[in-house]
Amino acid sequence: MSDGVAMPRDGKGAARGRRAPLSSLWLLAPAAVLFLFVFILPVGEVALWSVQGEAGLSAENYEAALGAGPYRTILFGTLQLSFGVACACILVGYPAAYFLASRPPRNRTLLLLLILTPLWVSVLVRTFGWIVVLGREGLVNSMLIGIGAVDGPLQMLYTRGAVYIAMVQVLLPVAILVMFSTMTTINRSLLMASRILGASPWRGFVHIFLPLSAGGAVNAWMLTFVLALGFFITPALVGGPKETMIANLIATQITLTLDWGLGSALGMVLVVAGFAVVGAIALLFRRVTGLSGHGGSR
Amino acid sequence: MKKLLWSLSVGAAIVGGAGDAALAQSGKKSITIANYGGAWAETLNRICIEPFTKETGITVTQAATEDSLAQIRVQQTTKNILWDIAPTERSGLPVSSKNGWLEPIDWSVVDPENKLPPVARKQYAIGAIAYSTTIGVRTDKLPEGKTFEGWKDFWDVKTFPGPRTLRNSPAENLEFALIADGVKPSEVYNVLRSPDGVDRAFRKLDEIKPAITVWWTSGQQPVQLLASGEVFYATAFNGRIQQLQKDKLPVRIIWDGGSLDVSYYSIVKGARNVADAQKFMKYCWNTPTRLAEIARAMPYSSFNPDIYMILSADESKELPTSPANLDVQFALDSEYWAENLPRIQKRWEAWRLQ
Numbered sequence: 226m227s228d229g230v231a232m233p234r235d236g237k238g239a240a241r242g243r244r245a246p247l248s249s250l251w252l253l254a255p256a257a258v259l260f261l262f263v264f265i266l267p268v269g270e271v272a273l274w275s276v277q278g279e280a281g282l283s284a285e286n287y288e289a290a291l292g293a294g295p296y297r298t299i300l301f302g303t304l305q306l307s308f309g310v311a312c313a314c315i316l317v318g319y320p321a322a323y324f325l326a327s328r329p330p331r332n333r334t335l336l337l338l339l340i341l342t343p344l345w346v347s348v349l350v351r352t353f354g355w356i357v358v359l360g361r362e363g364l365v366n367s368m369l370i371g372i373g374a375v376d377g378p379l380q381m382l383y384t385r386g387a388v389y390i391a392m393v394q395v396l397l398p399v400a401i402l403v404m405f406s407t408m409t410t411i412n413r414s415l416l417m418a419s420r421i422l423g424a425s426p427w428r429g430f431v432h433i434f435l436p437l438s439a440g441g442a443v444n445a446w447m448l449t450f451v452l453a454l455g456f457f458i459t460p461a462l463v464g465g466p467k468e469t470m471i472a473n474l475i476a477t478q479i480t481l482t483l484d485w486g487l488g489s490a491l492g493m494v495l496v497v498a499g500f501a502v503v504g505a506i507a508l509l510f511r512r513v514t515g516l517s518g519h520g521g522s523r
Numbered sequence: 524m525k526k527l528l529w530s531l532s533v534g535a536a537i538v539g540g541a542g543d544a545a546l547a548q549s550g551k552k553s554i555t556i557a558n559y560g561g562a563w564a565e566t567l568n569r570i571c572i573e574p575f576t577k578e579t580g581i582t583v584t585q586a587a588t589e590d591s592l593a594q595i596r597v598q599q600t601t602k603n604i605l606w607d608i609a610p611t612e613r614s615g616l617p618v619s620s621k622n623g624w625l626e627p628i629d630w631s632v633v634d635p636e637n638k639l640p641p642v643a644r645k646q647y648a649i650g651a652i653a654y655s656t657t658i659g660v661r662t663d664k665l666p667e668g669k670t671f672e673g674w675k676d677f678w679d680v681k682t683f684p685g686p687r688t689l690r691n692s693p694a695e696n697l698e699f700a701l702i703a704d705g706v707k708p709s710e711v712y713n714v715l716r717s718p719d720g721v722d723r724a725f726r727k728l729d730e731i732k733p734a735i736t737v738w739w740t741s742g743q744q745p746v747q748l749l750a751s752g753e754v755f756y757a758t759a760f761n762g763r764i765q766q767l768q769k770d771k772l773p774v775r776i777i778w779d780g781g782s783l784d785v786s787y788y789s790i791v792k793g794a795r796n797v798a799d800a801q802k803f804m805k806y807c808w809n810t811p812t813r814l815a816e817i818a819r820a821m822p823y824s825s826f827n828p829d830i831y832m833i834l835s836a837d838e839s840k841e842l843p844t845s846p847a848n849l850d851v852q853f854a855l856d857s858e859y860w861a862e863n864l865p866r867i868q869k870r871w872e873a874w875r876l877q
Contacts, residue, residue, distance in 0.1 A: 295873035353747070361686070362752040382753065383737045461691075461740050466875040474872065480590035482865040483618060 268496065275489035286490035296474060296491065303471040304498060306385075306460070307453035310392045311400075314449045315442050317393060318400035323438075325401070326408035337405075340398050348395055352462045355391045356382060359463070388464040395459065396452055400445040407441025408434075436514070443510050447503045454499050471495050553582040554607040554796045554803060556788075557594070560587040566820045571807035581799050591615060595791060599624045607794040608803070611648050611787045613694070617861035619789065620647045626790040632801045634809050642854060643826035648787035651808040652823040655843040655852060656695055656784060658777040659745065659764040664755040673779035674703035677756055678727070680734045685755035687731070688745050691738035693871040694860045695782040697724035698853065699758070700731070702780045708853040715859065721867065725874060738875065749774060761843055762822045776841075781852040783843055786823070818842055 275286050290296050325336055343351065358364045359381040366378040381387055411434060419429040457472035471491055478488030558564050564585050572583045586606060588594055592615045598604050599622070611619055619625050625647040633649060643650030660671045664685055676683050677699075689696055698711045704727045706714050714720045736754060739745045745759035746767055761781070767774045788808065790800045807813060811829035818824040818834060824842040831839050831846070839845040843852070 295869065295876055298876055299872070356747065356751065356753070360751050360753045380736075462744070466738065469872070469876070477868065480593045481614070482868050483592060483596065483614070484865055 268493075271489045272493055274485050275493050277486060286486045287494070289487055290490045290494050296471075299469050299474055300471050300491075300494060300498065302467065302469065303454060303495070304502065306388065306392075306468065306470070307450050307456075308502075310389060310396065310453045311446045311450035313389060313393045314396050314400040315404075315446050318397055318404060318445065319438075319442060321397075322401045322404035322408055322441075323434075325405050326411075337402075340401055343394070344398050348458060349462075351395060352391055352459045355387065355394075355463055359387055359390075382463055383465045385464065385468060388460050388468045391459045391463050392453060392456060395456075396449045399452065400449050403445035403448055404438065404441045407444070408438050411437045439510075439514065443506065447506060450506075451499055451503060454495060551580065551582060552796060552799055553584065554799050555584045555586055555605060556803075557586045557588045557591055557606045557609040559589065559591075559610065562821060563823075566817060567807070570813055570816045570820065571803070575803060575806050579799075579802070581796075581803075583803065592618060595619055595624050596622075599792065602793070604791055604793040604795070606791050607796050607800040608788050609791050611789040612784060613855070613857050614861040614864060615857075616645065616648050616787050616789065617858045621861075624792050626792055626794060626797055628790065628804070629801050633805045638827050638829060639809065640826050642785060645787065648789040649804050649808055650785040650826055651788050651804075652786045652814075652817065652825050653783050653843045654786065654823045655761040655778065655781040655848070656690070656758050657761045657764065657781040659749050659757045659759045659767070660775045660777060661749055661752070661755045661773060662775050663773040664752075671756075671775070671777065673777055674699050678703040678731050680731075683756070685734075686736040686753065687734050687756045688737050688739050688748050688754045689731075689735055689758050690745075691740050691875075693867045694864065695758075695855060696728065697721065697867070698782060698855075699780065700724040700727035703727060703731075708780055708851065711853055712856045712859055721863075721870075725870070728874070761841075765822045765841060778848045779851045781843070781848070783849070783852045783854045785826075785854065785857075 276282050276284065278285050290300075321340075325333060325340075328336060356363070360366065361378040361380075361382075363382075365381065366375075369375045369379065370377075415433050415437075416429045419433055420426070424432070455472055457470045457476065460468040460470050461473055472495075475488050475491050475495075478484045478491065556567075558567065564587070568585065572585070576582055588610075591610045595606075595609055595611075595615075598606065611625070627646055628649060630644065634644060639650070658671075658673070658677060665671060666683065669682060671677075671683060677687065689699075697715060701711050701714055701720070701724050702708055704723065715724065737744075737748065739748070739757075742760055742763060745754070745757040746763045748754045749757050749759070749764075750767060750770075750772055761776055761778075764774055764776050788804065790797055790804075794800060808825065809827060811827055811833060814825040814827055815830045815833040818830060819838065822841050822843070824830065824844045826844055834842075840847065842848065
């Protein structure tokens with residue numbers, strides 16, 4: 226799994242003049258210490274491995290990782306696939322989160338539980354489940370052949386589509402939860418006010434609810450994108466060769482060819498690429514909309 | 524992955540420390556065997572470890588691992604040796620011996636009667652058992668009146684149409700391609716080492732590529748694919764296919780041209796209890812009665828020829844090292860792969876993406 230990339234929350238706290246007093250910085254200490262030992266130091270060590278050549282410092286591992294060849298193709302493929310999966314999670318998850326947030330609080334618990342239950346089942350089991358559903362002699366094909374919709378079995382497994390379905394299924398609960406938590410902070414009386422002032426429900430949604438929940442959707446996008454970057458079991462089991470993820474390559478270098486230099490370089494490239502995409506999206510979102518991650522709750 | 528490596532070494536330090544303390548307290552002797560969990564670990568427990576502890580008072584702990592070689596390297600670089608015995612199959616043995624991460628085996632203890640053939644009697648490892656990567660065939664999907672013989676038929680998609688799966692690894696697949704191209708199993712490594720050998724294998728692989736629906740990565744996958752009818756022909760470990768046969772699936776094993784993989788175990792350099800580790804190797808992996816029992820429990824067998832005096836002909840015929848099966852297979856050359864894997868792996872990734 227990809228390591229945690231800090232989620233930019235809003236940054237508007239400062240603008241509102243509620244800067245945290247320095248004396249309360251110690252509250253960050255436990256997290257900072259943990260982060261130092263389980264993230265900064267190990268990543269630093271890996272960064273060192275990635276630039277060690279036969280004799281001293283060397284960029285050979287980065288040349289191998291980024292030069293023309295299979296590694297670069299797979300890196301771009303990974304970014305592209307994760308981008309698509311994250312977008313799909315938002316498109317599918319947003320209406321679900323909206324539905325959840327508009328239920329009365331006591332009904333939400335059960336619904337939330339339903340969304341969370343898949344997370345208790347191992348990813349491996351869920352992926353094997355898709356093999357049963359999408360296979361040649363699987364549920365969908367048997368049904369299609371049974372009703373005479375197709376003559377022979379459709380090739381659904383080992384395609385990009387199968388990877389999308391399986392990855393979205395794994396990541397969707399995360400996306401829904403993040404968007405849901407933003408939506409519950411939105412002050413519903415704003416919507417009521419718009420209705421009183423004569424706006425249609427649709428207009429109220431587009432002008433009030435959508436902008437106020439957009440930050441949550443962007444956060445959910447970034448979180449699912451980063452998680453998707455580190456996937457490798459699911460794409461390996463239900464995807465074809467074109468769905469090889471960079472994480473598969475890293476695992477091969479670490480455990481099989483024992484080329485830890487190249488493995489580390491690929492890992493560093495993934496971390497940097499992940500940061501770059503997430504950073505660019507966050508910047509773009511702020512620049513274009515001037516909106517923050519949350520608002521309207523006061 | 525990065526985090527994993529680090530936590531491995533940190534975790535290793537913590538567990539190692541705890542183990543020390545426990546050992547000092549009890550004053551008992553113990554050894555730790557790294558192993559690949561699952562049914563094999565249970566079999567080992569029942570047939571070797573429990574009686575060994577009862578007889579000698581030495582406690583034996585199995586530590587689960589999935590990437591033995593990487594962990595051996597971590598333990599050697601951090602100088603924190605947690606294991607006495609570790610699996611070193613495939614590139615594991617040549618790479619670890621070259622780097623000086625292993626203790627030599629004292630063959631006067633482990634094989635005093637000189638029963639094991641050279642393939643199981645390495646300077647730094649014992650070949651405990653062998654397993655085969657064989658072809659599994661769904662017999663109910665075969666065209667009528669046709670028998671499937673081996674690699675030539677695997678490549679013959681006209682006579683034997685249908686989806687297939689191979690392992691996502693150049694090792695063993697280049698060999699299979701050469702056999703399909705007419706090379707004798709005993710000759711594959713001579714051809715692979717020749718200047719045009721690797722190119723020839725990749726050219727042959729080009730032919731079969733469109734028929735490969737999936738490149739499998741974990742041992743259970745091809746079995747699942749065969750069982751669900753996702754593929755009709757697959758490479759898989761012989762024991763897994765035999766599991767399907769027990770479940771009454773119409774599946775046949777083709778031993779011809781199979782790849783014999785030796786499951787090596789080594790003593791890690793700096794291990795705490797080298798002497799008892801050697802004793803255990805002899806007790807478990809070179810005592811015919813126990814090896815026969817292991818072969819009965821799982822269809823993986825030792826190279827010690829005496830086990831075939833204990834096992835019946837019927838039991839023997841399904842074992843990878845039985846004389847008849849041994850003749851038609853080739854032994855995976857781990858030295859060739861240790862030397863060439865990094866180079867060929869990159870070509871393999873590029874070839875798969877094409």
